[in-house]
Each structure stands twice: as structure tokens, then as C-alpha cells.
Amino acid sequence: MSEAEAVATNPVGGGMPRQRSLLHTLFGIPPEEARFAKRGFPASPAQPVLEAAGGTFVDGYNLALTASMDAIEAGLAAHPAHLRGFFAEGAAMGIAIASLMPPWHNRLPALLDQLGDRYPHLMHVGVGWAVARVPFVRSRFLRPLDTLLAPLALDGRGFHDGYFHAARVAAGWRAVRGAASAVYDQGVGRSLWFSCGADTHRIAATIAALPADRADDLWAGVGLAATYAGGVPLEALDDLAPGAPRRWLKQGAAFAVTAHARAGTPPAASVTAAERITGLAWPVIVALVAEAEAVARAAKLPALDQYRLWRSRIADFIEERSL
Incomplete structure (x- = not known):
């Protein structure tokens, strides 16, 4: 089974085990962080819809910390079409955060090339999440962005x-x-x-x-x-x-x-x-x-x-x- 096929079956997988362990230990977001009970948000009829959006974002983020571009594409396709923008947003954050770890290769431009035609707004928003977590390196995150959308x-x-x-x-x-x-x-x-x-x-x-x-x-x-x-x-x-x-x-x-x-x-x-x-x-x-x-x-x-x-x-x- 290829990496892309594996991720399509299990969207939170992918990546090398040792690297995945380190990145997820340092930067991973547990799925429960997107649940209203964890966040202290009031229960409401909209809760299932909004939790699904948040959970999809977390899926994209955690996968992109370590996965290849093919695996990210497969993970995206594994989600319903109306939620894929949230996945792309999370993936942009994950790719940006992962660029801070050895070998310090910034894969954000490649992700923007791959998904930017479909999710340009969401991906630029996702970079902002990374800036919020590690603002002292924001110039590294912002450099590849489109001028209007930055x-x-x-x-x-x-x-x-x-x-x-x-x-x-x-x-x-x-x-x-x-x-x-x-x-x-x-x-x-x-x-x-x-x-x-x-x-x-x-x-x-x-x-x-x-x-x-x-x-x-x-x-x-x-x-x-x-x-x-x-x-x-x-x-x-x-x-x-x-x-x-x-x-x-x-x-x-x-x-x-x-x-x-x-x-x-x-x-x-x-x-x-x-x-x-x-x-x-x-x-x-x-x-x-x-x-x-x-x-x-x-x-x-x-x-x-x-x-x-x-x-x-x-x-x-x-x-x-x-x-």
C-alpha cells in the first residue's frame, strides 16, 4: 500500500515514525481540542457542524506535520467536500510549523502550489495559526505568501x-x-x-x-x-x-x-x-x-x-x- 493510500484509509497517519513522534509530541493538537466541552463553548444545535469543522482542521494540521504532499492530497480527499477547506487550512499551519524542525526545509511554497488554486484564502489563514503559535519566526511563514492574500x-x-x-x-x-x-x-x-x-x-x-x-x-x-x-x-x-x-x-x-x-x-x-x-x-x-x-x-x-x-x-x- 502506498503512503497516499494508507493516509486515505487513516487520515491521521503518514510520515516517518521517529519524526512523527517528535513533531507530534512537540506540536500535535489532540482531536479533543476541537470539541466544545474542551473549549468551554456553550452547547448548541450547531455544535455537531462546528465540531466537525474544527476536527477536520486538526486532521489536516496533524497530518501535514510529517506527511508527504501526496499523503496530504489523499487526506484531503478522504474528507467530505464541504469540509476540505478546513483540512487545507490546518495543513498550511502544520506545514509551516514543521519547517521549524530539522532539516528546516520550508515546504509551505510547495503546499501553496499544490492546493493554492483551490483553497487560497484558507491556506493563507492557516499560516496565521502558525504565526499565533510561534510569532518570533513569522517572517519565515509570511515570505512565500501572495501579496493580496498575505x-x-x-x-x-x-x-x-x-x-x-x-x-x-x-x-x-x-x-x-x-x-x-x-x-x-x-x-x-x-x-x-x-x-x-x-x-x-x-x-x-x-x-x-x-x-x-x-x-x-x-x-x-x-x-x-x-x-x-x-x-x-x-x-x-x-x-x-x-x-x-x-x-x-x-x-x-x-x-x-x-x-x-x-x-x-x-x-x-x-x-x-x-x-x-x-x-x-x-x-x-x-x-x-x-x-x-x-x-x-x-x-x-x-x-x-x-x-x-x-x-x-x-x-x-x-x-x-x-x-
Whole structure:
């Protein structure tokens, strides 16, 4: 049996035993870390969906610490299509972390080449998880990234902090300041979908308790997670961003359905959520995101400014089409 076949049968396997033992001892994430009981998240009807997403991320992460590219591809294929983005996100984190160990070979560019066409957003987010764990070597992780998408590593860092330090983050702590904090807060907003059990009222109360100037970015992250991960009835999405403009909530939803579309036909749950939140058909949303991306790339700005322009133009285009 080939390594790829073995991993397809047992997705958490792969790699050389001695290396696997050392890397997993130092850096492995036990599967129970993705369970609500372990994280202290409130039980909710969305729990099975969100735990499956977290568990798939952990599968990708643990496998990529030691496995070959073929084995990672096989592990990806062993998961349901709607969860594969989470696997790719975890794999990006695992590959980045593994590059810190002998022989110190950075395989992240190879993984980006292999999966980047299908999961570009998720893989850049996954690098941010690695930055959160070992920030003192972040330049090594960030160097291979696409200029426009590189700020998504800040999103990944924000999600990591909100997921693993939920109470502290909900109380107002954040690891990133200045202009970069907007993207970090997008990741924190995504984490609230998990840490609040996709309870829209709990999410709204958490955001309302934080400084008002963070709300737009937090709601963008909530819209992204609600559309990408899902877990609630469609009518619950109408309760998001109560009493506030839904401009950034819509932008986050547009990001999410576009990320699914890059990997193939987006799952029905993501399509219906994006269409419910934005009021636009999903192919129109994807086209608007691509148009906004072209505008941002043509601007030739520094990475963070380019990314912020991209988000802003997406929100503008959705607003214009919704009139």
C-alpha cells in the first residue's frame, strides 16, 4: 500500500515514525481540542457542524506535520467536500510549523502550489495559526505568501486567539494593534461563530460589549463563518448585526461563498446563506469579488492597503447591485 493510500484509509497517519513522534509530541493538537466541552463553548444545535469543522482542521494540521504532499492530497480527499477547506487550512499551519524542525526545509511554497488554486484564502489563514503559535519566526511563514492574500494570516491569528482564548478575547484583549487589527478582528469575528455556538443573540451581545470601532470587522468575520461553516437555519441569519448596517456582514458572506466556489461548486448551505445575507445570487457574488480583486491588485499598494481596498470594493459592489 502506498503512503497516499494508507493516509486515505487513516487520515491521521503518514510520515516517518521517529519524526512523527517528535513533531507530534512537540506540536500535535489532540482531536479533543476541537470539541466544545474542551473549549468551554456553550452547547448548541450547531455544535455537531462546528465540531466537525474544527476536527477536520486538526486532521489536516496533524497530518501535514510529517506527511508527504501526496499523503496530504489523499487526506484531503478522504474528507467530505464541504469540509476540505478546513483540512487545507490546518495543513498550511502544520506545514509551516514543521519547517521549524530539522532539516528546516520550508515546504509551505510547495503546499501553496499544490492546493493554492483551490483553497487560497484558507491556506493563507492557516499560516496565521502558525504565526499565533510561534510569532518570533513569522517572517519565515509570511515570505512565500501572495501579496493580496498575505493579510489573511492576521485573520488566522485572530481566529486562533478567539478560539483558544475565547474568554480573554471576548473581554477585549487582542494581540494585534494599529491598522492590522482590522483583519485580526475579522478572524476574531469568525471565532465568535464557534465560541458562541452560532447563537446569534450571544454573538451580538459579545460584539456590543466590545469597543464600537471594532464592530464592522467583527461582523465581517461573523458573516464569513456563518456562510462558510454554517450550522443554523436560514431565518437565524436575519438576526445577525441587529440595529447595525449589514455592509460588512455581507462582505464576509461574499468572501465565504467565493472561497467555497474556488474549490468547486459551493455547497448548498453556503449558497443559501450567502444569498440570504447579501440578497444576490451566488454567481453574481463571486463575480463581484473577482472584480474587486482585480481592482485591488491593479492598485499596486502595500499588502495591507491592497487587502483593505479589496474588502471595501466588495462591500461597495454588493451595495450598488442591491439598490
